[in-house]
Amino acid sequence: MTLRRLVAFSLLLVPLLSRADAPGVYAITGGTVHTVSGAPIANGTVLIRDGLIEAVGSNVAVPADATIIDVAGSHVYPGLIDAQTSLGFAAPSGGGRASARPERSERPPEPTPDFLAIRNVKLTDDDADARRAIGVTTIVTAPSNGIFNGQSAIVNLGSGSIESRVIKSPAAIQIAFNTRPTWTYPDSLMGVMSYIRQTFLDAQQHVTATEIYTRSPAGFERPQENPGLEALRPVLRRDLPVVFIADSELMMRRAMTLARELNVKYVLSGARQAYAMPADLKNVPVLVSVKWPTAPTDKDDREDQPLRVIRDRQLAPTTPGVLAKNNVAFALVSGAAKSSEFLPGIRKAIENGLSAEDALRATTLAPARIFGVDRQLGTLERGKIANLVVSDKPLFEKEAKVKRVFVDGREIRLPAEEKKDSAAGAPASAIDGTWALTVRAPQGNAAIQVTLRAEDGRVTGTFSGDRGSGDIKGGSLDGTSFEFTISANAPDAEASDWVFRGTLDGDAMSGTVTTTLGNFEFSGSRSK
Amino acid sequence: MKNALFALALTIPLFAQERVTLIRNATILTVTNGTIENGSVLIRGSKIVAVGKDIAAPANARVIDATGKFVLPGIIDTHSHTAVEGSVNEISLPNTGMVRIADAIDNNDVSAYRQLAGGTTAALVLHGSANAIGGQSQILKWKWGRPASEWLVSGAPRTIKFALGENPKSANFRPPEGTPRQYPATRMGVEEVIRKSFIDARDYMAAWDEYEAKVKRKETAIPPRRDLLMDTMADILRGKIDVHAHCYRADEIIMLLNVADEQGFKVRELQHVLEGYKVGREIAKHGAGAGTFIDWWGYKAEAYDAIPYNVALMVRDKVLTSVNSDSDELARHLNHDAAKAMKYGGLTEDEALRLCTINPARQLRLDNRIGSIETGKDADLAIWNGHPLSVYSRVDTTFIEGEVYFDREQDLKRREELRKEKEERLKKEADEAKKDKDKEKEKKDA
Numbered sequence: 004m005t006l007r008r009l010v011a012f013s014l015l016l017v018p019l020l021s022r023a024d025a026p027g028v029y030a031i032t033g034g035t036v037h038t039v040s041g042a043p044i045a046n047g048t049v050l051i052r053d054g055l056i057e058a059v060g061s062n063v064a065v066p067a068d069a070t071i072i073d074v075a076g077s078h079v080y081p082g083l084i085d086a087q088t089s090l091g092f093a094a095p096s097g098g099g100r101a102s103a104r105p106e107r108s109e110r111p112p113e114p115t116p117d118f119l120a121i122r123n124v125k126l127t128d129d130d131a132d133a134r135r136a137i138g139v140t141t142i143v144t145a146p147s148n149g150i151f152n153g154q155s156a157i158v159n160l161g162s163g164s165i166e167s168r169v170i171k172s173p174a175a176i177q178i179a180f181n182t183r184p185t186w187t188y189p190d191s192l193m194g195v196m197s198y199i200r201q202t203f204l205d206a207q208q209h210v211t212a213t214e215i216y217t218r219s220p221a222g223f224e225r226p227q228e229n230p231g232l233e234a235l236r237p238v239l240r241r242d243l244p245v246v247f248i249a250d251s252e253l254m255m256r257r258a259m260t261l262a263r264e265l266n267v268k269y270v271l272s273g274a275r276q277a278y279a280m281p282a283d284l285k286n287v288p289v290l291v292s293v294k295w296p297t298a299p300t301d302k303d304d305r306e307d308q309p310l311r312v313i314r315d316r317q318l319a320p321t322t323p324g325v326l327a328k329n330n331v332a333f334a335l336v337s338g339a340a341k342s343s344e345f346l347p348g349i350r351k352a353i354e355n356g357l358s359a360e361d362a363l364r365a366t367t368l369a370p371a372r373i374f375g376v377d378r379q380l381g382t383l384e385r386g387k388i389a390n391l392v393v394s395d396k397p398l399f400e401k402e403a404k405v406k407r408v409f410v411d412g413r414e415i416r417l418p419a420e421e422k423k424d425s426a427a428g429a430p431a432s433a434i435d436g437t438w439a440l441t442v443r444a445p446q447g448n449a450a451i452q453v454t455l456r457a458e459d460g461r462v463t464g465t466f467s468g469d470r471g472s473g474d475i476k477g478g479s480l481d482g483t484s485f486e487f488t489i490s491a492n493a494p495d496a497e498a499s500d501w502v503f504r505g506t507l508d509g510d511a512m513s514g515t516v517t518t519t520l521g522n523f524e525f526s527g528s529r530s531k
Numbered sequence: 532m533k534n535a536l537f538a539l540a541l542t543i544p545l546f547a548q549e550r551v552t553l554i555r556n557a558t559i560l561t562v563t564n565g566t567i568e569n570g571s572v573l574i575r576g577s578k579i580v581a582v583g584k585d586i587a588a589p590a591n592a593r594v595i596d597a598t599g600k601f602v603l604p605g606i607i608d609t610h611s612h613t614a615v616e617g618s619v620n621e622i623s624l625p626n627t628g629m630v631r632i633a634d635a636i637d638n639n640d641v642s643a644y645r646q647l648a649g650g651t652t653a654a655l656v657l658h659g660s661a662n663a664i665g666g667q668s669q670i671l672k673w674k675w676g677r678p679a680s681e682w683l684v685s686g687a688p689r690t691i692k693f694a695l696g697e698n699p700k701s702a703n704f705r706p707p708e709g710t711p712r713q714y715p716a717t718r719m720g721v722e723e724v725i726r727k728s729f730i731d732a733r734d735y736m737a738a739w740d741e742y743e744a745k746v747k748r749k750e751t752a753i754p755p756r757r758d759l760l761m762d763t764m765a766d767i768l769r770g771k772i773d774v775h776a777h778c779y780r781a782d783e784i785i786m787l788l789n790v791a792d793e794q795g796f797k798v799r800e801l802q803h804v805l806e807g808y809k810v811g812r813e814i815a816k817h818g819a820g821a822g823t824f825i826d827w828w829g830y831k832a833e834a835y836d837a838i839p840y841n842v843a844l845m846v847r848d849k850v851l852t853s854v855n856s857d858s859d860e861l862a863r864h865l866n867h868d869a870a871k872a873m874k875y876g877g878l879t880e881d882e883a884l885r886l887c888t889i890n891p892a893r894q895l896r897l898d899n900r901i902g903s904i905e906t907g908k909d910a911d912l913a914i915w916n917g918h919p920l921s922v923y924s925r926v927d928t929t930f931i932e933g934e935v936y937f938d939r940e941q942d943l944k945r946r947e948e949l950r951k952e953k954e955e956r957l958k959k960e961a962d963e964a965k966k967d968k969d970k971e972k973e974k975k976d977a
Contacts, residue, residue, distance in 0.1 A: 182617065186706045186713065188624055192617035193658075193666055196634035197759055204757045212753045223753055253616060253637060253679060298960050305960065310953040311639065317956055443707035521618045524707065 026054040026389070026412030030065040033075030034393060039367050040382035049079055051389040054412035059383050074393050077406060080363065081383050082140025082390030084157075085345065086370035087246075087272050087290045087336035090134070091124035092146040093506075116202075117234035118153030120145045121172040124165060131160045132418045133342040135408045138398055140390040141170065141380060143370070145177045147248070147339070150195055151202070152177035154234065155246065157374060159390065161410030168411070170388075174374050175270065176238050179248040180257070185445065185521045196261065203265045206235035244268040246290070252276040259287065270373060273338060276315065278322040281329035288373040289331060291365075292338025293348025295320050299477050300463065323365060324356025334370035335362065341460060341481055349399055359399050388412075432457035433507050434480050440468075440503075440527030442516055452530075455487065462487045476500065483507040491518070551575050552933065553588045554914060557597035562604055562881070562888045563903035572602055574910040577932035582904055595914070595928070603884070603919045604903050605652025605911035605931065607891035608862045609775070609822040610802050610855035613656060614640040614671065614682070620659030621666055625699070625714055625724045628691060629759035630666035632656050638679040642859035647673050647937035649863030650913035650926045653684065655895055657802070660694035660777040661704075663715065663724035667691050667763060668775060670895055672911070675936050688896045690799070691767065693776035695721055695783040696833050703831065722786055729794040732764030773799035773896065775822075779833035781809040788817045800894045802855070804845075805837035811848025820851035820894040824861075825868040825875065842886065843876020853891040870920040883920060913937075 029051045036047030038059055048063040049056060065071060124144055134142065145155035154173030161168050180195050189198045209232040216223050237243035247258035250273035262269040271277075272290040296316035299305050305313070326333045335352065337345045349362050357365075371381030379388045389412035396403040408415045434457045442449040451468035455475065462478030462485060471492030478487025483506050491501040503525060505514015513526035552574040559570035559582060573581040573592075588594050612619045616637040621627040636656075646654070652673060658666035670687040697703055699721050701713055715721050738755040745752040766772045774791070778784050778801050791798050800820040801807060805828060807814060807821045814821060823845075828837030845852045854869055856862035869886040872878045878886075892902025900909050910933040917924030929937040 183623075186623055186710055188627075189621060189630070190618065190623050191621040191630065192635045193630040193632060194621040194623065194627065197621075197629045197631065201629065201759050204759070208754065208756050215751060215753050219751065222751075226753075253639075256679070257634065298964075302961075305957060309641075310949055310956070313953060313956045313960075317959070445704035445706060448708075521620070521622070 026051070028052045028066065028069040029072055029409070029412070029414070030063070030069040031072045031074055031079060031391065031393065031409075032065070033073050034077040034079040036079045036383060037081075037363060038383040039081055039364060040384050046075075047079070049383055049389075049391060051391070051409065051412045054389055056383060056385055056387050056389050058385055072407070074407070077393050077395055078397055078403075079383070080138065080392045080394070080398055081367045081381060081387075082392050082408065082410065083138045083366040084141040084143070084334070084370040084380060085134065085139045085337050085366075086143045086334045086374065087292060087338045088142045088144045089147045089339075090130050090142050090144045091126040092120075092144065115149065115153060115231055116151045116176050116238075117230040118146070118151070119156070119173065120153055121156040121158070121165065121169055123153075124156065124158070126158070126160075126165065134160055135410075135415055136405055136417055137342055137346050138392040138394065138405045138408070139342070139345070140392065140408060140410045143174055143336075143374065145175075145246075147179060148181065150179060150181055150183075150189075150198060151231075152179055152248075154243075157376060159388070159410050161413060161415060163411075170376050170379060171374060173243060175244045175246045176235070177246045177248065177272075180254060182522055184515060184524055190521065196257065199261065200265070202232075203235065203239070203267075206232040206239060209233065210236055210239060238267050241266070241268045244270050246270045246272050249273050250275045250292070252279045255280065256283075259283070272336065274322060274333075275319045276322070277331075277333075278318050278325045281325050281331055284326065284331045285329070287331070289326060289333040290336045290338075290370070290373070291322055291326065291333050291352075292340065293335055293352060294338050294340035294344060295348060295351055297477070300461075301474060301476070304474075304476055320351045320355040323352040323362070327357055327361040327365075332369060332373060333365055334373055335365040336370070343460075346399065350401060353399055359397065362399055432480060433483065434462060434485055434512075437530045438512060438527045439530055440512075440525050442501075442523050442525040444520070444523045451489070453487070453489070457485075470501070471498070478503075485512070550933070551589055551592040552595065552910075552930075553586065553592045554595045554597050554602060555586070555588075556599075557914065558601045558918075559904055560601060560603045560884055560919070561904040562884050563905060565881075570602075572904060572910075572912065574930070574933045577910060577934075579904060579906055579908050579910045579912075582906055597914050599916075600927065601915040601918055601924070602904065602912055603650060603866075603915055604888045605901065605913060605929070606650045606865050606887045607853075607895065607902060608646070608651055608654040608856050608865060608887075609800060609853055609891045609894050610857045611654035611656045611671075611862060612659070612857070613642045613646065613654060613859055613862065614638060614673075615656060618659070619657070620661040622659075622661045622713075625662050625720075626664040626728050626760065627658070627662050627666050628664050628728070628763035630658065632658055632666060632669040633683060636669070636671070636679040636682060638675075638677070638682055642862070643673040644675045644937065645859070646862045647675060647929045648926055648939075648942070649865070650915065650919065650929060651862055651865060652911040652913070652929060652931050652936075653895075653897075653901055654862065655690060655775065655891075657690075657775060658692040660692065660698040661701075663694060663699040663721045664728055664764075665692035665694055667772065670897065672931050673936065674931055684897065689766070689772045690775055690895075691763065691772050692802075693725065693774055693787070693798075695776060695778040695787060696780060697831060698777065699724075718783055718786070721783075722790060725787070726790055726794065728764050729768065729796070732761055732768055735761040736765050736768070767796050768794070770797070773797075775800045775802055777802045779803055779805050780836075781806040784810055785813060788813060788819065791817065799896070800853075803857070805834055805841060807850065808838065808841045808844035808848075809836075811845045811850050814845070815849045820853065820890070821845050822853045822855040822891065822894060824857070825854055825871045839871065839875035842872045843878050846872075846876075846878060846882060851890055851893055852886060853894055854886045855891065866919040866924075867922060870922070873920070880920060 031049045036044040044061050047061050050058040050063050141159050143155050143157050145152045155175050155177050156172035157170040157174045159168040182190050189195045212226040216226050245267050249255040249258040249271050255271050270288045274289045274291045368381035371377040391409040393407040394403045394405050434455045437454045440451045449469040453466045455464040457480040462480050464475040466489045476488040486504045488500050488502045490498045492498045499519045502517040510529040515522050516525050555571040559567040571586040573586050614637050616635045621630045655670050657668040668690040670684045671682045674682050700716050742752050742754050798819040800822050802822050804821045804823050826839040828834050865887040869883045873883045889902035892898040901911050911931050913929040914927045915924050927939050
């Protein structure tokens with residue numbers, strides 16, 4: 004070891020050694036232990052030592068140095084893995100579109116497959132608390148904007164630096180079929196497909212050119228350095244999988260066709276309509292988002308919808324059950340859902356034909372296997388990382404509460420349950436008020452006034468202006484990112500849905516509106 | 532509401548088991564071999580296997596008595612934007628030849644089913660006209676209820692959309708304020724984009740030729756960058772991709788034909804081509820077809836000189852002419868536009884029928900498979916309750932490749948089933964919502 008390396012190594016050790024909350028030795032006794040690897044053990048013991056599980060069973064001898072935690076009457080599970088989140092990344096303004104208007108240019112902008120989630124993630128205590136309170140101890144996270152979302156990371160929601168909590172990075176390259184704003188390539192789904200295809204061709208070219216040049220540089224122009232393309236090298240070698248975000252059957256099939264064409268290892272994420280195609284997913288790992296489609300609140304709006312849409316939203320929650328019956332490898336993930344929607348979403352899948360046992364597997368061992376970390380996570384077995392959750396009732400039952408959480412063998416204190424203020428009514432949300440919006444469409448600007456109100460994340464209200472008037476057809480608010488839909492009327496045209504997605508910034512909002520004519524940017528401010 | 536229900540008529544091949552069908556006692560409008568009174572069409576599997584007067588029904592054949600009815604080949608629409616998910620325009624660049632409609636097929640678009648109800652069975656689904664060279668288009672058959680991958684006509688020629696005039700120079704739609712105007716902004720610019728793209732393509736082809744020569748000589752070489760746009764342009768030059776060009780004015784039509792001759796590619800079909808009557812002989816000389824509207828005009832400056840006699844005049848100039856839709860609505864009754872060509876310009880009945888059947892098939896270079904009722908061709912046809920050139924006639928049954936994709940009687944029955952299903956599903960949701968509300972109330976009260 005050179006001196007320099009030695010110094011670097013010692014520096015690295017300092018924070019490790021000085022960590023105060025070193026994991027200890029715990030015996031969690033008396034609960035029903037759901038190992039996932041085997042049948043539940045009544046009155047079982049899980050012994051944890053130095054961050055790992057040392058023993059699991061009904062007759063585990065508790066060593067003298069162990070702190071005994073009696074959880075009699077409770078249920079003990081492996082910590083849940085939420086394998087599709089954007090936790091620690093700002094919600095994209097303009098609904099999954101690039102946050103800033105990219106420079107328009109003749110050349111397609113460079114992709115950023117080299118974007119490392121782990122170097123950029125900003126997990127807040129609130130983020131981690133909210134997930135742990137529902138039993139999630141491990142997340143896979145990556146941004147959701149752009150086409151190449153970058154390289155996702157698997158992270159434990161414990162204490163300590165983010166680097167100390169990484170299970171795997173990169174976990175996958177994530178690709179979403181997001182269009183860019185109109186007039187910026189690619190601004191259509193067709194364009195997105197071509198863009199991905201061309202990027203992989205360029206990556207292959209980069210690999211070939213670099214290899215030939217490295218073997219014998221004489222006579223060749225030196226290939227340009229390109230971290231974005233370089234990052235795709237492990238994908239081309241089929242070492243690193245691609246996670247394609249695809250919700251509808253058509254998008255899933257497009258992703259599958261593209262993946263076969265590019266010869267990459269892949270996972271589908273979203274998968275709302277997988278109920279329609281289980282036989283075709285036999286060899287495709289699937290991350291099913293439990294953000295199920297909801298019916299419009301207004302009766303007339305519900306009745307105006309085609310049967311296809313109604314049927315789909317009723318069949319969507321059957322997807323996990325259908326996949327389980329067809330032996331498809333799948334995990335249940337929150338996807339775009341808020342943490343508060345995760346367990347209710349899983350319960351809805353259980354109401355629609357998924358067994359609680361399969362639901363547990365789909366949130367523990369299944370995602371661990373899909374991302375190749377099942378030697379460390381996913382079950383309660385000797386040698387695995389001590390991520391544990393203790394709940395007072397079976398975890399997926401409606402009244403169940405998570406009581407204790409261990410991550411990497413350390414107990415993490417749960418946030419005190421917030422008392423719900425039922426008398427005073429909901430406080431004003433950040434989106435409440437009347438907004439004057441300008442939609443910048445190629446045909447000219449449209450001025451629309453919206454009056455919005457959010458309650459429990461649901462946005463309601465009215466709109467009026469250049470595109471008719473009426474009720475907001477449903478929407479949502481999550482932190483500062485929002486979405487709502489209006490039924491826009493243009494002169495001489497049928498009414499069509501305009502979906503506004505964007506972010507709030509005090510008394511200003513901006514984002515992208517998706518219409519049948521394309522995507523346009525909008526911005527506006529709150530009327531005083 | 533009604534539309535929504537109609538939208539759901541899942542007429543999946545109704546007689547999938549029935550591989551042999553005999554339609555008899557019908558007036559067969561073969562289009563290529565005249566009209567057969569009291570005729571029969573025998574379909575086996577996906578093909579027409581016999582057409583004539585006296586065809587005995589084979590054992591197991593499903594026999595349709597079409598007494599008093601007419602059989603017309605499936606109508607073919609060479610200008611469609613149906614069944615595309617997302618925008619049909621990749622607007623961002625002057626040449627977007629790398630993008631493909633085939634990547635964005637949406638087989639849930641109910642317009643395809645409605646077109647079946649109008650006897651239309653196949654269409655060229657084009658990229659939009661926002662750029663001088665748009666994306667690659669796709670020939671589809673409206674196999675409603677089948678996976679999107681089956682809608683693609685296998686072995687069909689590859690096609691691409693070009694566009695001239697107001698649209699590619701962004702005369703009618705502009706980028707948002709503050710964004711620089713996209714090149715080209717003039718007709719000169721449109722011409723330059725097209726010419727330059729082919730010049731670039733030849734450089735690209737030369738680079739690959741040079742590379743392949745080196746490889747042949749066993750020299751080490753780094754391959755040139757594979758460029759999907761340049762691949763497309765090169766394939767146009769190689770005659771592997773057919774050009775379908777949106778155009779209006781005579782001057783720009785001549786411009787494109789000249790650039791095509793100069794650069795060495797063919798224009799397969801001029802689209803819209805409202806001033807085609809002014810330059811019919813030049814179009815015929817190049818060998819381009821013309822797909823046009825019969826009586827739409829004046830909707831923008833470049834459409835002012837349109838006349839309803841355009842079709843007849845181009846036909847007389849021996850231009851291979853079709854009527855097409857550019858519209859989900861018109862695509863359901865292209866037979867009417869064909870009929871109007873008899874009124875405006877005096878085409879014969881046969882000439883009129885060709886406008887929406889064999890002529891578009893020839894423009895798509897699929898006339899060996901579709902466009903007429905002939906032995907050996909795909910069994911794409913419709914049974915009409917009257918002569919298809921009458922506005923009073925409608926379609927009873929539409930076949931694609933021997934399978935029924937629309938049947939009026941079945942459709943009417945199915946509507947009732949779908950109405951019921953919708954009612955039940957909505958009721959289920961309303962009940963659940965009520966239950967949740969009651970529970971919440973109970974909780975509050977407690």
